[in-house]
Amino acid sequence: MSDLNICVLPGDGIGVEVMGAARAVLSTLEKRFGFRLAAEEHPGGAAYWRETGREMPQGAWEAARSADAILFGSMGLPDVRYPDGTEIAPHLKMRVDFDLFAGVRPIRRLPNTPAVLASPRAADIDLVIIRELTEGLFASRGKGVVIDDREARDTLVITRATSEKLFDFAFDLARRRKAKGSAGLVTCVDKANVFVSMAFFRKIFDERARNFPDVEARHHYVDAAALDLVRKPWVFDVMVMENMYADILSDVGGGIVGGMGLAPSAEIGLEHALFQPAHGSAPDIAGQGLANPTAMLLSTAMMLEWLGHRHGRERLVEAADALDAAVERAFAEGAAFPAEIGGPHGTAEVTRAVMDRI
Amino acid sequence: MSDLNICVLPGDGIGVEVMGAARAVLSTLEKRFGFRLAAEEHPGGAAYWRETGREMPQGAWEAARSADAILFGSMGLPDVRYPDGTEIAPHLKMRVDFDLFAGVRPIRRLPNTPAVLASPRAADIDLVIIRELTEGLFASRGKGVVIDDREARDTLVITRATSEKLFDFAFDLARRRKAKGSAGLVTCVDKANVFVSMAFFRKIFDERARNFPDVEARHHYVDAAALDLVRKPWVFDVMVMENMYADILSDVGGGIVGGMGLAPSAEIGLEHALFQPAHGSAPDIAGQGLANPTAMLLSTAMMLEWLGHRHGRERLVEAADALDAAVERAFAEGAAFPAEIGGPHGTAEVTRAVMDRI
Numbered sequence: 001m002s003d004l005n006i007c008v009l010p011g012d013g014i015g016v017e018v019m020g021a022a023r024a025v026l027s028t029l030e031k032r033f034g035f036r037l038a039a040e041e042h043p044g045g046a047a048y049w050r051e052t053g054r055e056m057p058q059g060a061w062e063a064a065r066s067a068d069a070i071l072f073g074s075m076g077l078p079d080v081r082y083p084d085g086t087e088i089a090p091h092l093k094m095r096v097d098f099d100l101f102a103g104v105r106p107i108r109r110l111p112n113t114p115a116v117l118a119s120p121r122a123a124d125i126d127l128v129i130i131r132e133l134t135e136g137l138f139a140s141r142g143k144g145v146v147i148d149d150r151e152a153r154d155t156l157v158i159t160r161a162t163s164e165k166l167f168d169f170a171f172d173l174a175r176r177r178k179a180k181g182s183a184g185l186v187t188c189v190d191k192a193n194v195f196v197s198m199a200f201f202r203k204i205f206d207e208r209a210r211n212f213p214d215v216e217a218r219h220h221y222v223d224a225a226a227l228d229l230v231r232k233p234w235v236f237d238v239m240v241m242e243n244m245y246a247d248i249l250s251d252v253g254g255g256i257v258g259g260m261g262l263a264p265s266a267e268i269g270l271e272h273a274l275f276q277p278a279h280g281s282a283p284d285i286a287g288q289g290l291a292n293p294t295a296m297l298l299s300t301a302m303m304l305e306w307l308g309h310r311h312g313r314e315r316l317v318e319a320a321d322a323l324d325a326a327v328e329r330a331f332a333e334g335a336a337f338p339a340e341i342g343g344p345h346g347t348a349e350v351t352r353a354v355m356d357r358i
Numbered sequence: 359m360s361d362l363n364i365c366v367l368p369g370d371g372i373g374v375e376v377m378g379a380a381r382a383v384l385s386t387l388e389k390r391f392g393f394r395l396a397a398e399e400h401p402g403g404a405a406y407w408r409e410t411g412r413e414m415p416q417g418a419w420e421a422a423r424s425a426d427a428i429l430f431g432s433m434g435l436p437d438v439r440y441p442d443g444t445e446i447a448p449h450l451k452m453r454v455d456f457d458l459f460a461g462v463r464p465i466r467r468l469p470n471t472p473a474v475l476a477s478p479r480a481a482d483i484d485l486v487i488i489r490e491l492t493e494g495l496f497a498s499r500g501k502g503v504v505i506d507d508r509e510a511r512d513t514l515v516i517t518r519a520t521s522e523k524l525f526d527f528a529f530d531l532a533r534r535r536k537a538k539g540s541a542g543l544v545t546c547v548d549k550a551n552v553f554v555s556m557a558f559f560r561k562i563f564d565e566r567a568r569n570f571p572d573v574e575a576r577h578h579y580v581d582a583a584a585l586d587l588v589r590k591p592w593v594f595d596v597m598v599m600e601n602m603y604a605d606i607l608s609d610v611g612g613g614i615v616g617g618m619g620l621a622p623s624a625e626i627g628l629e630h631a632l633f634q635p636a637h638g639s640a641p642d643i644a645g646q647g648l649a650n651p652t653a654m655l656l657s658t659a660m661m662l663e664w665l666g667h668r669h670g671r672e673r674l675v676e677a678a679d680a681l682d683a684a685v686e687r688a689f690a691e692g693a694a695f696p697a698e699i700g701g702p703h704g705t706a707e708v709t710r711a712v713m714d715r716i
């Protein structure tokens with residue numbers, strides 16, 4: 001019996017396939033570690049919108065809100081749009097509606113994946129980008145204006161309330177990583193030399209840093225940070241930044257470790273949390289069994305870890321560690337070399353290789 | 359005798375040293391190709407501000423405005439700030455005041471420079487990023503607001519007038535590059551799936567594209583473009599984007615070809631043009647003869663080419679080509695391997711190696 005429940009939203013395209021992988025692995029973990037999560041699956045996304053004119057069925061949104069965690073595949077299709085031309089993205093609304101202010105994007109190189117950076121040090125890349133997810137330039141979503149077909153404006157908003165929560169989250173993460181051997185460093189990425197909002201962001205960062213004397217706090221301008229992510233990513237541990245900057249830099253981060261099929265993510269608030277691979281719905285390869293489930297499986301491990309810590313369930317934390325280690329080992333032993341990054345293995349083989357190692 | 363004059367602004371730190379290299383090379387070129395540019399040099403920048411309370415001497419600004427081109431080193435020092443805490447950057451004012459709307463950042467790999475990307479295809483990287491330089495998020499410079507120490511805002515502005523000029527510039531460049539063997543492709547980098555201003559930017563791009571049927575026009579979201587710059591930069595030819603996006607992506611571009619000491623740039627308007635290396639004043643290595651003059655020399659070649667085309671002076675275009683080829687050859691022959699990227703050569707040796715090959 002379980003008192004924790006998760007809302008499962010596979011979404012569009014390969015979201016459905018990688019979610020299949022996640023659910024198979026979850027049930028292996030449930031047996032192996034003796035826990036059960038009540039999972040309720042709901043449709044939703046661009047294909048659903050095309051059929052029904054709604055993003056998600058009635059009730060699915062409330063199910064997501066009341067769940068202990070949301071496990072998310074991918075929503076959106078290039079040829080399905082709202083009347084104003086923007087993408088079908090209920091996910092963006094969830095970030096705001098559920099106050100998922102901290103986007104967590106671990107950037108870690110898996111064994112045996114083709115090197116993107118030439119430096120041998122790139123094998124040890126292990127950093128985390130924290131993306132503010134509810135404001136910044138994205139505060140302007142749905143609010144930008146065009147005046148007379150002559151000029152358009154969008155406004156970037158930084159609030160003290162969100163920034164304080166965000167920085168505390170980042171420092172806290174750095175402290176926990178330090179306990180496991182990382183540098184214990186948070187880098188605030190901004191453009192305080194040009195923008196008032198960014199100077200404000202930095203000022204709040206400096207204020208919050210004082211409560212974490214055991215963690216080192218540094219600043220980096222966003223352009224220089226992008227350069228250093230490519231040239232020497234090993235100088236970073238935890239990076240924290242505004243929504244739009246992080247949207248870009250976390251893809252640079254995904255790039256240096258081999259692409260989005262390997263990039264898990266979590267979107268965390270004080271009340272809710274959503275876990276999803278950082279890749280999109282990839283309709284070009286959907287339905288062919290070629291999707292790389294790695295990012296989805298690592299996101300699932302992040303969910304188990306978060307649930308375990310939040311609810312004091314040691315078994316969930318153990319299951320998370322086991323899943324993470326199984327992925328790492330499947331790659332290290334050459335049993336998982338996804339087609340998406342040039343290897344021979346489709347969704348089923350990668351999933352099987354991971355399950356066999358749990 | 360010369361009727362073309364350039365305003366020379368060495369600025370701070372290594373700006374002074376690399377400008378020395380540029381002037382030495384320019385005088386070699388003048389002799390070899392039989393032309394003369396009247397060069398007027400002015401101080402200015404952060405050190406000047408510290409001493410005088412002014413950014414530049416009276417008259418220097420007007421000299422810059424009335425020159426046929428501005429050759430710029432680097433201005434700014436980390437510990438010298440305006441009272442509001444932002445950097446001493448007369449350069450940012452010039453962009454707006456002289457309407458230098460098109461920032462041109464060639465991303466090209468020089469021979470024998472240490473590989474940053476592992477792929478062998480990275481040896482052939484040759485693309486150009488066009489950065490809008492007068493508006494976008496930077497329209498908010500000096501205009502952002504903080505409300506009650508609670509919330510801060512900066513506004514991104516896209517105008518039709520500037521965007522049209524910008525896209526025409528990009529398509530025109532792609533057309534000229536196509537004549538020399540490039541793909542003939544312009545990629546508009548935006549976030550039209552989320553922001554009204556970016557959908558407006560893209561719409562104008564599509565409109566202007568129709569006047570250049572011989573050039574291919576594509577779109578790319580900014581996050582995906584950042585990823586592809588790292589994973590497969592060879593898919594790009596000319597990229598064009600909003601000011602802030604380009605500030606970040608052009609540093610990613612600089613990163614994949616070895617860093618800012620190799621990255622030239624031009625800032626072009628309809629009336630004025632400024633040429634400068636993309637790196638900063640690097641006070642940590644200033645005065646030691648260690649600065650890498652390559653970016654400055656390649657920027658000087660861009661200036662000669664631009665002046666030559668604009669004023670119909672074939673000799674200037676030839677001098678530009680000769681300088682560019684001399685840099686390329688100095689690297690190919692191992693005579694220029696700057697200390698900044700791990701080689702043995704300081705400013706003087708690199709400069710000498712290039713001069714010897716003109």
Ligand SMILES: CC(C)[C@H](C(=O)O)[C@@H](O)C(=O)O
Nearest residue numbers: 076087089092247551552581
């Ligand atoms: C689909 C898009 C709107 C979204 C974003 O920009 O947040 C995506 O890029 C992401 O990073 O989750």
Ligand SMILES: CC(C)[C@H](C(=O)O)[C@@H](O)C(=O)O
Nearest residue numbers: 193194223434445447450605
């Ligand atoms: C110094 C800084 C304000 C400037 C900018 O952001 O434009 C620099 O990064 C550049 O790219 O020229």
